[in-house]
């Protein structure tokens with residue numbers, strides 16, 4: 001079996017998630033699975049991006065040589081602009097940059113941060129908790145009427161208990177509209193033009209728009225006539241959580257093992 005990963009280390013989003021205070025133990029999953037893969041003789045190729053290598057360059061892997069191809073290429077965030085951020089000196093970061101800055105200790109003074117969470121998932125939950133632990137003032141903005149709706153009920157109860165110890169407040173059923181001199185302008189998702197609210201004093205927005213599965217690789221594989229050998233798992237199928245990603249990867253492997261004779265497998269990520 002060959003495992004191809006574009007980055008210089010394995011882990012995908014978990015490599016970021018494990019950097020958050022309180023979520024470090026997620027990293028055990030990656031470390032254990034990597035050790036197991038090496039023990040079992042998987043050919044792990046790091047820093048190799050599968051896809052069109054560009055004009056003149058040879059294809060990095062001959063995908064036609066594999067009987068099964070498991071695509072676990074993850075998801076990407078949709079883009080959203082927040083008018084007025086630059087003019088009003090408000091920084092806007094995505095999840096990854098925020099995790100890196102937090103981990104590097106870049107914010108020495110407590111900041112007033114709006115986390116805009118379109119998904120209600122662990123991404124925002126992990127970030128808000130880590131920011132709270134770091135002593136930052138956090139305003140959580142979500143279009144949904146429920147906090148962290150995609151975190152399981154039992155985990156959510158514990159999470160909300162922990163968040164009560166920090167300086168965190170929520171603005172539900174709200175979308176960010178713009179940044180003005182007065183602060184971050186929010187719009188009620190059902191209200192009319194007058195249904196707006198201002199969160200004053202925000203100096204950083206961590207914007208977490210909805211995510212969509214990465215599909216470029218599927219088109220590239222189809223162009224090589226190997227689409228019938230492809231199984232898509234995890235966020236590349238639909239952006240969700242680690243539970244689905246590991247379960248679907250496990251199922252894909254069981255499917256391969258059920259093949260009459262052991263056959264070559266390519267796993268992307």
Ligand SMILES: Cc1cc2nc3c(=O)[nH]c(=O)nc-3n(C[C@H](O)[C@H](O)[C@H](O)COP(=O)(O)OP(=O)(O)OC[C@H]3O[C@@H](n4cnc5c(N)ncnc54)[C@H](O)[C@@H]3O)c2cc1C
Pocket residue numbers: 004005006007010011012013014016017023026048049050051072073074075095099122123126127217233234235236239240241242243245268269
């Ligand atoms: C900050 C943060 C915190 C999170 N916290 C949690 C949590 O507490 N609990 C939870 O369940 N989930 C959490 N998640 C979500 C969870 O990490 C993802 O759902 C999960 O990692 C999805 O796994 P995946 O393998 O499908 O995709 P990913 O983890 O995104 O991995 C995809 C991999 O594919 C590689 N890749 C992409 N294209 C190519 C290519 N062409 N060639 C080679 N390699 C390629 C990428 O480099 C990447 O390493 C968090 C996510 C973030 C960002």
